[in-house]
Amino acid sequence: MLRAHLIDDVRRAEAAAMAHLPDGALMQRAAAGLAAAVLDVLGRAYGSRVLLLVGPGDNGGDALWAGARLAGRGVAVEALLLADRVHEAGLAALHAAGGRSTRDLDDLHDAPDLLVDGIVGIGGRPGLRPEAVAALEAYADVPVVAVDVPSGVDVDTGRLEGPHVRAALTVTFGTHKVAHLVDPASTASGALHLVDLDLDLIGGPAVEALQPDDVRGLLPRPGLDAQKYTRGVVGVRAGSSTYPGAALLAVSGANTGLVGMVRYVGPAHVADTVRTAHPEVVGAGRVQAWVVGPGGGDDAATMLAEARRDGVPVVVDADALGHLDEAAADWVLTPHAGELAAMLGAEREAVEAAPLEHARDAARRWGCTVLLKGHHTLVAAPDGRVRVTTTGVPWLATAGAGDVLAGLVGALLASGLEPHDAASVGSWLHGAAATQAAAGGPLTASRVAVQIPQVVRETLAGLG
Ligand SMILES: NC(=O)C1=CN([C@@H]2O[C@H](COP(=O)(O)OP(=O)(O)OC[C@H]3O[C@@H](n4cnc5c(N)ncnc54)[C@H](O)[C@@H]3O)[C@@H](O)[C@H]2O)[C@@H](O)CC1
Ligand SMILES: Nc1ncnc2c1ncn2[C@@H]1O[C@H](COP(=O)(O)OP(=O)(O)O)[C@@H](O)[C@H]1O
Numbered sequence: 001m002l003r004a005h006l007i008d009d010v011r012r013a014e015a016a017a018m019a020h021l022p023d024g025a026l027m028q029r030a031a032a033g034l035a036a037a038v039l040d041v042l043g044r045a046y047g048s049r050v051l052l053l054v055g056p057g058d059n060g061g062d063a064l065w066a067g068a069r070l071a072g073r074g075v076a077v078e079a080l081l082l083a084d085r086v087h088e089a090g091l092a093a094l095h096a097a098g099g100r101s102t103r104d105l106d107d108l109h110d111a112p113d114l115l116v117d118g119i120v121g122i123g124g125r126p127g128l129r130p131e132a133v134a135a136l137e138a139y140a141d142v143p144v145v146a147v148d149v150p151s152g153v154d155v156d157t158g159r160l161e162g163p164h165v166r167a168a169l170t171v172t173f174g175t176h177k178v179a180h181l182v183d184p185a186s187t188a189s190g191a192l193h194l195v196d197l198d199l200d201l202i203g204g205p206a207v208e209a210l211q212p213d214d215v216r217g218l219l220p221r222p223g224l225d226a227q228k229y230t231r232g233v234v235g236v237r238a239g240s241s242t243y244p245g246a247a248l249l250a251v252s253g254a255n256t257g258l259v260g261m262v263r264y265v266g267p268a269h270v271a272d273t274v275r276t277a278h279p280e281v282v283g284a285g286r287v288q289a290w291v292v293g294p295g296g297g298d299d300a301a302t303m304l305a306e307a308r309r310d311g312v313p314v315v316v317d318a319d320a321l322g323h324l325d326e327a328a329a330d331w332v333l334t335p336h337a338g339e340l341a342a343m344l345g346a347e348r349e350a351v352e353a354a355p356l357e358h359a360r361d362a363a364r365r366w367g368c369t370v371l372l373k374g375h376h377t378l379v380a381a382p383d384g385r386v387r388v389t390t391t392g393v394p395w396l397a398t399a400g401a402g403d404v405l406a407g408l409v410g411a412l413l414a415s416g417l418e419p420h421d422a423a424s425v426g427s428w429l430h431g432a433a434a435t436q437a438a439a440g441g442p443l444t445a446s447r448v449a450v451q452i453p454q455v456v457r458e459t460l461a462g463l464g
């Protein structure tokens with residue numbers, strides 16, 4: 001599991017570690033990891049040029065000490081000092097290793113190969129000062145390696161307010177931070193590299209992200225004595241004359257072999273189309289979970305009321321979300337930002353600016369799991385736990401992809417996974433299937449569903 005902690009928990013763990021370590025030991029570990037990661041990006045030391053952007057705190061100190069190490073390896077290192085006072089020992093070390101520093105952007109001429117953003121770290125307030133913005137604008141085409149976090153982002157919430165760094169790589173220390181994983185700040189973090197500081201983090205993670213091993217441990221697999229009914233039956237109530245395709249896509253997400261049987265209930269002509277494409281699918285009967293809503297149109301309210309009567313877990317998606325007055329604890333709601341905004345009486349922009357806060361609010365409000373779709377989909381539980389999906393590609397933002405996801409999550413619920421696991425494992429598989437199917441190019445929702453068994457196969461085999 002990849003875990004992200006809040007700043008206060010990081011500071012507590014750092015203080016505990018420093019109590020029994022020599023002075024500066026943690027910063028040296030951080031700087032060594034940072035220098036190694038920068039060298040990796042540069043590919044060679046001699047002939048490379050790096051510019052450090054240095055702010056007033058220990059984040060700047062990390063950058064300066066790493067700069068000293070890089071200068072010692074033959075990299076041409078300059079530091080632009082963006083504060084009246086910077087980390088003294090770090091600056092002295094940089095100078096001693098042959099690096100140079102200035103306070104004036106005009107002293108710098110040729111563009112470096114790489115910027116190292118040591119402006120602020122976990123002590124930073126959101127936004128950047130004009131001097132920092134000017135330096136970033138002067139080298140807008142140069143890739144940035146962020147130290148700990150891209151400066152200017154709101155580290156604990158993932159919000160973006162005001163100017164901030166856009167990193168190609170963020171080298172972080174001890175544990176991940178919320179802004180690395182949660183939108184919109186995750187889009188400013190680039191690739192992530194964690195330098196282990198051997199911290200003892202006592203507080204639980206603020207958010208976590210499933211890794212292939214976690215998914216392998218959670219995936220349902222049939223026992224030797226399995227029968228189709230013991231593996232779970234999922235039912236899909238979706239589609240209408242206006243949107244017959246949504247029924248097909250939801251069924252294709254449900255019918256990937258993860259349960260013993262799939263039922264479809266909907267208009268007769270839609271049911272015919274569904275069974276032509278998926279001959280395994282049967283009609284009404286007992287299920288262990290329902291998927292309700294994709295393409296339901298005006299029938300969505302009835303679909304939801306009928307599914308509710310069975311007292312089994314329900315995935316509530318798309319049109320059905322507009323008819324939700326109450327939910328049971330074992331339900332999963334799967335809105336995108338626009339749908340969640342309507343559910344909460346908020347503006348879509350407000351949800352997009354603070355998805356973590358809104359997903360948590362919704363999970364508490366309805367007392368069930370809420371899966372908020374987006375670039376990094378969030379799965380929030382009513383007790384505040386949140387998982388974030390880091391698989392997937394932007395090509396997945398395509399019509400019908402959400403219908404496939406709803407079907408897949410429903411199948412995992414029917415197989416017996418608890419709602420938080422079903423939603424987060426489903427979202428992980430959905431993203432991984434999209435990445436594989438897209439293979440660097442465009443994608444349609446149908447292709448995502450077709451790819452799911454292959455992703456399951458590789459995950460079970462430990463190839464993920
Ligand atoms: N906590 C840890 O476990 C470790 C922390 N280290 C480094 O220390 C950093 C935290 O250092 P600090 O606590 O000194 O804090 P920062 O270096 O993040 O900066 C805080 C300083 O920046 C100023 N400031 C705040 N917002 C600003 C803004 N938007 N623009 C300009 N100035 C701003 C503040 O007034 C304060 O002087 C971490 O991010 C990491 O890089 C590492 O050296 C090693 C381990
Ligand atoms: N920028 C993005 N990067 C990766 N995945 C995305 C991005 N934007 C949306 N997605 C994913 O694409 C899918 C779109 O679903 P949804 O909005 O419900 O569309 P539809 O209703 O047409 O099926 C969701 O799984 C969502 O997480």
Ligand SMILES: [K+]
Pocket residue numbers: 059117118119120121146147148149150151
């Ligand atoms: K930084």
